[in-house]
Amino acid sequence: MHSDASIQHVEEQTTAWLEKVVIGLNLCPFAAKPQRNKQIKIEVCDATDDQAVMESIITELTLLDNSEVADLETTLVVTPNCFQDFDDYNQFLDVADMLIDQFGWRGTYQIASFHPDYCFADAEPEEDSNLTNRSPYPVFHLIREASIEKALKYYGGDAEAIPDINIDRVCALSDSEKRALFPYLFKAHSHS
Template sequence: MSSCTDKRRAEDLTVEWVRRLVIGEGLCPFASPVFSRMHTEVYSGNDANEATSAFMDLLQKVAEADPDELPTALFVTPRLFSDFDAYWNWFLVCDNLLVQLGYEGRLQLATFHPHYVFEGEEEDDLSHYTNRSPYPMLHIIREDDIEEALASVRYPERIPERNRQHMRRLGRAGLLAKMPELADTPVFESEEPEK
């Protein structure tokens, strides 16, 4: 399979994951209004420095764009950061760059990974699946969009717990029923990948 085909598959699967699970299961209140204008960028290389540079370019592009034209973006790395700890360290670097570039208060990052683990939860707790995406990715969000969406949500502080409970009710079988394609992704691998 060519790298172009791999890249297209990663993009298509990511967009479907957002459509069917993030929006379809009501996990994120501000995803639906911006979905049709969401930009998905796939970095298909395996060089962490290159990926960081490409991410910074996308961050700047979102920051400078008209919010109506480019409200949000996903940066997907299918061939990098398969280990969650390595991914988290990379996220911290990217978050620091966001601050250094002066975008704090305007943009923020949300984190998603096939092996996402919330601190304080059992490793096999199904609540982790609220943030388990087909590939490692960072989501660039405009803070104004978050505030606007949360203003129309009753008890926004309850969203994380509601989502965790929903994942526990769905279970692995329920998730696969909603999106069978996840069976062939790292989300449902039985063991953590090597670093």
């Protein structure tokens, strides 16, 4: 996974997911504008160990901290070689969250989570509701809280309802739509 072509492939798949699923299905009403304005960074961390991923997240949060929103709104740290197991990923989220506290970034940044095997605490793994957070690779989405607050101010709908609306949206997809939007999920399951 150390070749540029592989990193480029991961970037392309992540961008396709961002555009077709996150923006295409309007799962995040706030993603289209920064994507149009090229303010979303996709950082592929091809490390295979927790420590290197932790360092990558710190580096990217520091970069966000030192950048203007106009230049860099948000960053997706993608880890194709680490945290394949959702439970390991989920446990590492606690570490990532502690980093935010450790660097005094609580209230400034937060991390949203996406994973190929994402499963909500109150859902079964095979439930379609999980599709709202299923990405081609494990992703740590570094978000500026000020940007969320600003976006919510201009958002016409009920922000609290977004997760439920998203679940309804993905659950209403036909099988062929799911296969088109989430090809990486069906490839993985066809081998089992």
